[in-house]
Amino acid sequence: MLEIRGARRIFTTPEGGKVTALDRVDLNVDENEFVTLLGPSGCGKTTLLRAISGFEMLDGGTVRLEGADLSKLAPFRRPINTVFQSYALFGHMSVARNVGYALEVRGVDRAARERKVSDALETVGLSDMGSRRPSQLSGGQRQRVALARAIIAEPRLLLLDEPLSALDRNLRQQMQLELKALQARLGIAFIFVTHDQEEALTMSDRVVVMREGRIEQIGTPREIYRHPRNRFVTEFIGETNIFALTVDRIEGDLARARTAEGTCLSLPAAGRSRGEAVTAVLRPESLHPGAEGIAGTVMRSVYLGSDLVIFVRPEAGGAEIRVTTRDGADAPMTGDAINLAYDPAVIHILEDR
Amino acid sequence: MTPRVAQMGLGAFSLLFFAFIYAPLLIIIVYSFNSNPVNMMLWDHFTLEWYTGLFGLSERGPEIGDQNRSLYLESTDQMLHALRTSLTVAAFTTTIATVVGTATAIALNRFRFRARRFYNGFMLLPMMMPDIVLGIGLLIFFVTIGLNLSIVTIIIGHCTFLISYVFIVVQARIAGIDPALEEASADLGASEWVTLRKVLLPQLAPGILGGALLAFVISMDDLVITYFIAGTESTTLPVFIFGMIRRGVKPEINAIATLMILASVIIAGFGLWLRARKTD
Numbered sequence: 122m123l124e125i126r127g128a129r130r131i132f133t134t135p136e137g138g139k140v141t142a143l144d145r146v147d148l149n150v151d152e153n154e155f156v157t158l159l160g161p162s163g164c165g166k167t168t169l170l171r172a173i174s175g176f177e178m179l180d181g182g183t184v185r186l187e188g189a190d191l192s193k194l195a196p197f198r199r200p201i202n203t204v205f206q207s208y209a210l211f212g213h214m215s216v217a218r219n220v221g222y223a224l225e226v227r228g229v230d231r232a233a234r235e236r237k238v239s240d241a242l243e244t245v246g247l248s249d250m251g252s253r254r255p256s257q258l259s260g261g262q263r264q265r266v267a268l269a270r271a272i273i274a275e276p277r278l279l280l281l282d283e284p285l286s287a288l289d290r291n292l293r294q295q296m297q298l299e300l301k302a303l304q305a306r307l308g309i310a311f312i313f314v315t316h317d318q319e320e321a322l323t324m325s326d327r328v329v330v331m332r333e334g335r336i337e338q339i340g341t342p343r344e345i346y347r348h349p350r351n352r353f354v355t356e357f358i359g360e361t362n363i364f365a366l367t368v369d370r371i372e373g374d375l376a377r378a379r380t381a382e383g384t385c386l387s388l389p390a391a392g393r394s395r396g397e398a399v400t401a402v403l404r405p406e407s408l409h410p411g412a413e414g415i416a417g418t419v420m421r422s423v424y425l426g427s428d429l430v431i432f433v434r435p436e437a438g439g440a441e442i443r444v445t446t447r448d449g450a451d452a453p454m455t456g457d458a459i460n461l462a463y464d465p466a467v468i469h470i471l472e473d474r
Numbered sequence: 475m476t477p478r479v480a481q482m483g484l485g486a487f488s489l490l491f492f493a494f495i496y497a498p499l500l501i502i503i504v505y506s507f508n509s510n511p512v513n514m515m516l517w518d519h520f521t522l523e524w525y526t527g528l529f530g531l532s533e534r535g536p537e538i539g540d541q542n543r544s545l546y547l548e549s550t551d552q553m554l555h556a557l558r559t560s561l562t563v564a565a566f567t568t569t570i571a572t573v574v575g576t577a578t579a580i581a582l583n584r585f586r587f588r589a590r591r592f593y594n595g596f597m598l599l600p601m602m603m604p605d606i607v608l609g610i611g612l613l614i615f616f617v618t619i620g621l622n623l624s625i626v627t628i629i630i631g632h633c634t635f636l637i638s639y640v641f642i643v644v645q646a647r648i649a650g651i652d653p654a655l656e657e658a659s660a661d662l663g664a665s666e667w668v669t670l671r672k673v674l675l676p677q678l679a680p681g682i683l684g685g686a687l688l689a690f691v692i693s694m695d696d697l698v699i700t701y702f703i704a705g706t707e708s709t710t711l712p713v714f715i716f717g718m719i720r721r722g723v724k725p726e727i728n729a730i731a732t733l734m735i736l737a738s739v740i741i742a743g744f745g746l747w748l749r750a751r752k753t754d
């Protein structure tokens with residue numbers, strides 16, 4: 122439905138330097154899809170959204186919506202609405218008038234407008250707040266007003282720029298679920314911006330990981346988590362262990378590899394060859410205390426409620442390995458000698474190192 | 475110094491400060507009710523006759539004689555005429571300065587173009603220029619282009635610097651408005667014109683009103699510039715009062731001054747009330 126090809130945007134800073142905010146970005150969004158743009162601060166997420174909504178001109182590339190080129194279309198003519206990070210509610214209008222604004226400027230008559238406004242307010246659970254001013258609402262309520270205002274004109278595509286970042290954790294999780302449910306109900310595409318990887322994984326059909334104006338990887342949350350393409354994506358998508366290894370020998374369907382310090386790991390043999398250098402990813406939850414595996418000493422542990430994260434220094438030396446285990450009476454203690462077992466099949470080898 | 479002493483010191487200082495500022499005003503107000511026609515600094519007894527006299531409601535007693543009475547009434551007439559001129563000038567300048575100043579502030583803040591900074595500086599210049607320079611400059615200008623001094627020249631003259639005042643007040647307000655509001659409006663389907671009408675202007679309203687009040691008060695009050703560009707037929711109240719004092723102080727001046735203080739307080743109070751009204 123939305124088709125972005127070769128989008129490029131280069132800003133000139135006041136000092137005369139150049140910042141490449143978007144660098145040949147290609148992206149397709151399907152009808153009804155929930156796509157999340159994920160990346161560190163300054164990677165160009167907002168710029169990409171603004172290029173879609175029309176507030177930012179591209180220096181190159183095209184944006185098409187259902188086949189039609191948007192570049193000639195002023196922002197106010199695009200069938201796309203935005204939920205702004207700052208909400209951008211109109212302080213001089215009541216909540217109801219805020220929500221009905223898109224209809225008001227289209228000249229929809231009063232009765233129809235009021236009906237739709239009360240529907241929209243009900244959708245976001247603010248039925249009895251229509252006559253208040255935005256300043257009389259809590260952060261979460263304002264967020265819902267912004268949402269109601271953006272969906273009332275039934276856009277083909279809804280853009281959300283970090284809409285949940287100002288909310289506390291509980292409310293944020295609740296809103297995540299509500300947003301997802303709303304998207305399914307409305308049957309329109311959402312492009313959602315966040316720099317919270319957990320949020321991206323829970324909500325999205327597809328995640329777009331960005332870095333310095335480029336797209337590093339596009340995939341379902343599972344693909345991104347299990348098969349990150351490179352080190353950046355791996356590290357950005359969650360705490361993990363990365364090993365730089367050299368393959369020693371192949372034994373049946375296992376390849377034996379070791380780090381520079383001498384820690385040995387077994388990998389699936391498929392595609393490996395002797396002497397090859399590989400970068401392997403082993404997620405903390407794929408490791409657990411066992412009879413054999415990587416030998417080491419527990420250096421410290423961090424209690425996270427149901428889980429316990431322990432940091433293990435390998436016997437052979439090298440970076441500490443992070444392990445997530447369940448807390449309990451038999452939980453490893455600091456100073457314990459430990460063996461970290463794993464299933465070689467879950468080790469992921471990075472394509473680009 | 476103990477905190478108590480410090481507090482008392484601060485209290486005393488505040489008291490002196492306010493006394494210093496308001497004592498002159500208070501004296502004028504008190505004397506405006508003093509019936510002594512010869513020496514208004516000597517308290518005689520309470521009267522309202524300077525006020526009623528101002529509006530031609532009472533005639534002075536026998537002590538001024540018939541000839542003086544007609545002179546007296548004539549000067550009262552002139553004064554009311556001057557007041558009317560002042561109000562007319564203020565009404566026109568306020569309207570023009572508010573529209574132009576607001577439009578300029580919006581243009582300079584919301585559109586990027588070359589020499590924006592230059593324009594910004596240019597807008598401040600008339601405000602910083604000494605009144606006397608501006609007055610002489612305007613006079614020479616009007617004479618050069620052959621425009622007779624009249625109420626029109628006063629209005630033009632006042633506009634030249636009051637636009638700057640409105641500009642500054644509105645600009646301060648506009649700088650504080652989140653540009654995302656206008657983007658949100660456009661995003662929701664409003665054209666630039668609709669956005670201006672439904673979002674930007676309502677958001678700016680307190681600033682615009684504040685600027686307008688300021689322009690009105692300054693226009694009513696200006697003496698130096700107006701002194702140069704007012705024709706003989708079109709004297710404003712400050713210029714008239716100035717001339718009156720030069721001919722000798724009449725007790726009516728206290729009454730006029732008191733009324734002007736009252737008007738200023740009402741206008742200032744209105745301005746404060748507008749500002750206090752929550753806009754977001």
Ligand SMILES: Nc1ncnc2c1ncn2[C@@H]1O[C@H](COP(=O)(O)OP(=O)(O)OP(=O)(O)O)[C@@H](O)[C@H]1O
Pocket residue numbers: 132133134140141142160161162163164165166167168169316
């Ligand atoms: N108007 C501008 N002028 C100059 N540089 C800009 C402008 N807007 C953005 N940039 C730069 O472009 C880059 C991308 O900015 P962008 O706002 O898209 O980042 P982001 O991914 O949304 O970051 P965040 O997560 O912090 O919101 C940044 O380096 C930023 O400094």
Ligand SMILES: [Mg+2]
Pocket residue numbers: 166167168282
């Ligand atoms: Mg951003």
